[in-house]
Amino acid sequence: xxxxxxxxxxxxxxxxxxxxxxxxxxxxxxxxxxxxxxxxxxxxxxxxxxxxxxxxxxxxxxxxxxxxxxxxxxxxxxxxxxxxxxxxxxxxxxxxxxxxxxxxxxxxxxxxxxxxxxxxxxxxxxxxxxxxxxxxxxxxxxxxxxxxxxxxxxxxxxxxxxxxxxxxxxxxxxxxxxxxxxxxxxxxxxxxxxxxxxxxxxxxxxxxxxxxxxxxxxxxxxxxxxxxxxxxxxxxxxxxxxxxxxxxxxxxxxxxxxxxxxxxxxxxxxxxxxxxxxxxxxxxxxxxxxxxxxxxxxxxxxxxxxxxxxxxxxxxxxxxxxxxxxxxxxxxxxxxxxxxxxxxxxxxxxxxxxxxxxxxxxxxxxxxxxxxxxxxxxxxxxxxxxxxxxxxxxxxxxxxxxxxxxxxxxxxxxxxxxxxxxxxxxxxxxxxxxxxxxxxxxxxxxxxxxxxxxxxxxxxxxxxxxxxxxxxxxxxxxxxxxxxxxxxxxxxxxxxxxxxxxxxxxxxxxxxxxxxxxxxxxxxxxxxxxxxxxxxxxxxxxxxxxxxxxxxxxxxxxxxxxxxxxxxxxxxxxxxxxxxxxxxxxxxxxxx
Numbered sequence: 072x073x074x075x076x077x078x079x080x081x082x083x084x085x086x087x088x089x090x091x092x093x094x095x096x097x098x099x100x101x102x103x104x105x106x107x108x109x110x111x112x113x114x115x116x117x118x119x120x121x122x123x124x125x126x127x128x129x130x131x132x133x134x135x136x137x138x139x140x141x142x143x144x145x146x147x148x149x150x151x152x153x154x155x156x157x158x159x160x161x162x163x164x165x166x167x168x169x170x171x172x173x174x175x176x177x178x179x180x181x182x183x184x185x186x187x188x189x190x191x192x193x194x195x196x197x198x199x200x201x202x203x204x205x206x207x208x209x210x211x212x213x214x215x216x217x218x219x220x221x222x223x224x225x226x227x228x229x230x231x232x233x234x235x236x237x238x239x240x241x242x243x244x245x246x247x248x249x250x251x252x253x254x255x256x257x258x259x260x261x262x263x264x265x266x267x268x269x270x271x272x273x274x275x276x277x278x279x280x281x282x283x284x285x286x287x288x289x290x291x292x293x294x295x296x297x298x299x300x301x302x303x304x305x306x307x308x309x310x311x312x313x314x315x316x317x318x319x320x321x322x323x324x325x326x327x328x329x330x331x332x333x334x335x336x337x338x339x340x341x342x343x344x345x346x347x348x349x350x351x352x353x354x355x356x357x358x359x360x361x362x363x364x365x366x367x368x369x370x371x372x373x374x375x376x377x378x379x380x381x382x383x384x385x386x387x388x389x390x391x392x393x394x395x396x397x398x399x400x401x402x403x404x405x406x407x408x409x410x411x412x413x414x415x416x417x418x419x420x421x422x423x424x425x426x427x428x429x430x431x432x433x434x435x436x437x438x439x440x441x442x443x444x445x446x447x448x449x450x451x452x453x454x455x456x457x458x459x460x461x462x463x464x465x466x467x468x469x470x471x472x473x474x475x476x477x478x479x480x481x482x483x484x485x486x487x488x489x490x491x492x493x494x495x496x497x498x499x500x501x502x503x504x505x506x507x508x509x510x511x512x513x514x515x516x517x518x519x520x521x522x523x524x525x526x527x528x529x530x531x532x533x534x535x536x537x538x539x540x541x542x543x544x545x546x547x548x549x550x551x552x553x554x555x556x557x558x559x560x561x562x563x564x565x566x567x568x569x570x571x572x573x574x575x576x577x578x579x580x581x582x583x584x585x586x587x588x589x590x591x592x593x594x595x596x597x598x599x600x601x602x603x604x605x606x607x608x609x610x611x612x613x614x615x616x617x618x619x620x621x622x623x624x625x626x627x628x629x630x631x632x633x634x635x636x637x638x639x640x641x642x643x644x645x646x647x648x649x650x651x652x653x654x655x656x657x658x659x660x661x662x663x
Contacts, residue, residue, distance in 0.1 A: 073143050073173070079115020081148055083162050090165065091145045092117060093173070095203065097183070099136050106133050108167075110144060113208060118151070118164040119144055125167060132170050139176035139183065139200075145169040198626055198636045210622040214611045216332055218285055221305055224327045228320060230281040230307065235270040237263055237287070242585045247291035249300070252651040263289035266604055268517060269589050271308040272561055275600040276592045280310035285607060297553065297609050297620050300632050305556075305610075308602035314544055314560055317601050318343070318496055321556070325494060325548070332614060335492065342495040346542075349497050350467070354388075354474020356500070359552030361493045362486035364390050364477050366470060369450045373463070378438040380419070386466035388473050389451040392480055395458035396424040403434075410462065410476055417472045421461040425453050478552060487551070489616035494550050499523070502543040503574065505535065511576045512538060516545050518571055518586070520559040521601075531570065538574060548605065555610050558603030565593045 074093040081090065094112035101107075108119040121133050136142070146165040155161030181189025183203045194201040201207060222232070241248045241262035248262040264270075266288050274282045284306045291300060309317060322341055329335040342360070349358050352365045366388050373387035381387050392398075403422050410417040423444055424432040431444040439447070451459050460476060462469045481487045502522050503512040514520060521544045522530045529537040548556035562568045568590065572582040583590065608620040621627040628634055648655060 077114040078110050078112040078117040079159055081117060081160050081163050081165075083150060085148045086150055086163065088148045089145065089168075090148060091143060092119075092165065093143045094141070095176075095183075096136050096138060096140045096142060098138065099133070106130070107164075108133065108136065108144075110142070111203075115160055116158055117160045118155075119146065119167050120149075120164050121167050129167065129170060132172065133167070136172075137176060137178065139179050140172060141174040141176070143171045143173055192629070192635065195627075195629060196635045202625065207622055210611070210615055210617075211625060213332070213615050214607075214623050217328060217611055217614065218607070220328055220331050221283075221285065221324065224324045225281075225283045225307070228281065228323075230283045231279060232284055233274060233279065233282050234284060235264070235267040235286065239264050239270075240585075240588075242269070249289045249291050252653060254650050254652075257652040265290050266304060267306055268519065269586070271306060271602060272519065272589060272597075272600065273592055275308055275310045275561075276595065276597045278310075280598070281308075282602075283307045294628070294630050294632060297606075297612065297618070299608065299620065299624065300628055302620075303607040305605040305607050306602075307558075307604065308600060310598040310600045312560075312599070312601055314498075314546065314601065317558065317560070317603060318546060321548070321603055321605075322496075328610075328614070329492070337494070344495055344497050345499040346497055346501065347499070350470050350474075354470040354472070354477060355552070356497055357547065357549045357552055357554040358474075358495070358497075359478060359481065359487060359493070360495060361488065361491050361551060362481050364392065364480060364486075366390055366473050366477070367451045369447055369461070372446050372450045373461070376435075376438045376443060378435055380421075381463050384463035384469075386469050387461060387463040388469055389447070389459050389461045390473055390477050390480070391451050391453045392458040392460065392484070393454075394456050395484075396426055396456045398422075398424070398458055406460070406476075409479065410472060415472050415475050416468055417462045418464065421463075423447060423453075423459040423461070425455055425457045425459065427456045429455060489551070489613075492551060492613075494548070497547045497549055498545070499542045500545045500547075501539070502526075502530070502541040502545075503538055505539060512574055514571075514575060516543060516557065516559055518575055519561050519568070519589075520545050521562045521567070527567075530567075530574075544601075546603070548603070550610075550613055553609055553613060554606075555613065556603050556605035558601065560599070560601035563593065563597040563599050565590065565597075568593065 074091050076090045076092060078092055078094050092110055094110045097109035097111040097116060099106065099108050104123040106121045109116050110119055121130055144165065144167060146167040148163050149166050151162060151164045179200055180197055181187050181193060183200060185205050187194065187204060238251060238261040241250060241260060246265055248265065251261040251263065253259050253261060267284065267286055271282055286304055286306050287301055288304050289301050292298070294300065307321070309320070326337045329337050346356055349356050351368065354366050368386065369389050370387045373381040375382070407420040409415065410420050421434050425448050426432065431441055431448070433439060433444055448459060453459050462473050501515050502520065504515050505512055523542045523544050526541045529541045532538060543559060545559035546557070547554050562571060608623055611623040612618065612620045615623065626634065626636065633639065
């Protein structure tokens with residue numbers, strides 16, 4: 072072994088011991104006749120010291136050390152005269168007696184410190200160096216601990232971990248698939264799984280009544296802070312269960328994670344909020360319930376004042392910002408521009424200031440009297456010194472826009488403390504979504520989600536309005552405004568599954584081609600079953616108090632889906648293209 076102890080292990084109880092450490096040089100400091108070396112490994116930092124009594128040969132080696140040199144150091148543990156309470160080894164130091172340079176290092180492109188001077192793109196290019204920093208080490212260790220806890224909990228509940236394949240059949244319904252050409256089957260392609268949805272249902276048919284897998288999944292979609300082209304799910308399925316059985320089981324897992332990872336004891340049942348309530352109160356199907364500022368439907372009160380913006384609107388809604396009546400015109404103009412952005416989609420913003428003396432100031436004073444504004448304030452549950460913000464337009468679009476504005480104001484006012492957690496279940500989602508462009512219904516979750524039994528009458532109707540009323544036997548786990556998990560009770564009745572394909576516009580031939588293996592399996596005694604999948608990367612980031620998932624993935628991609636460290640994706644050799652029976656339309660002479 073190159074070492075007898077790690078760099079985070081030694082304490083006062085080890086004084087006078089001879090030890091050998093190995094690691095990376097964090098920094099070298101010279102003070103008079105003494106030289107101090109901070110030696111770092113995965114476990115921590117230990118200070119090494121030489122002085123004038125140290126041999127000339129050893130001092131000569133120390134003189135040549137640079138940042139990130141890999142060394143082996145032997146010496147005697149001593150109590151430090153000037154202790155460092157910021158590190159766990161701060162009570163001791165090593166009086167160096169021998170040292171060997173195992174590998175020198177060129178000067179790194181950025182400092183390997185908790186607060187680095189390297190930009191995000193530079194650190195991504197040298198990710199193996201970035202991973203030496205403590206914030207990333209802590210993030211990956213948290214991920215490890217959470218995976219370990221998940222496995223322990225699910226094992227205690229009789230779940231069995233089963234691996235499913237990465238090369239499967241493409242069944243496009245939702246995000247785009249990543250596809251892989253098959254050399255042995257010219258012109259045919261595998262797909263990388265968006266999730267093991269169909270395989271885990273087949274495992275239920277096979278009789279493995281409690282399955283789980285911490286599994287890599289792939290989706291070719293646009294990226295953002297909490298989305299990567301490859302990501303990890305805690306994927307689970309259970310047989311002979313109803314919705315509450317699934318929710319209770321995995322609520323137990325979540326509470327176990329909080330207790331054993333963060334030391335937080337949750338001794339209450341998570342709220343269960345219908346989708347319709349989440350949209351009407353929070354403008355989101357993943358509401359952040361750590362703060363109020365809920366939406367108010369003021370359509371009836373807002374109409375009838377000759378203000379065409381309100382009178383022509385399907386919906387007029389408001390939120391109340393507590394104690395913000397002193398917002399300046401400049402701040403309100405900036406908010407107006409914010410809601411006009413394409414991703415929000417509002418045409419404008421109306422405000423009402425509720426002054427401390429009971430008077431009102433509004434951008435619609437020309438159309439609304441003081442008494443009218445008082446009624447708006449009462450309907451919005453606003454009080455003196457509050458600010459009312461109002462949007463109008465199509466109902467669903469404006470509820471969503473108000474929900475986004477609510478989150479933005481929560482961020483600006485510091486109401487979204489990452490150390491405060493507010494878990495809940497959102498239930499009773501619509502089963503189907505209508506798309507005006509293609510004039511057809513799409514599954515809000517996936518084609519195997521079961522309708523609620525009490526809605527089967529609407530499900531078998533041919534009326535668009537009836538089908539739009541059908542609720543899915545589906546559920547999402549939401550934490551602090553982030554959808555962390557989602558699942559459903561599945562369709563196990565072949566007749567209901569056939570009806571679902573019919574509603575989604577699949578012909579029998581198309582359904583058989585895409586999902587024939589699952590349809591056939593259901594003919595051999597499929598049990599009632601349901602499951603859930605959690606976004607493991609998102610879970611880790613939330614537990615770590617971060618919005619981005621990248622620090623919790625060892626080698627993530629950037630916003631363009633590129634690995635800038637490996638320079639991937641990249642073109643392949645012409646010979647490889649020929650082996651795969653592929654032709655490229657890429658023009659090397661094309662100027663971008």
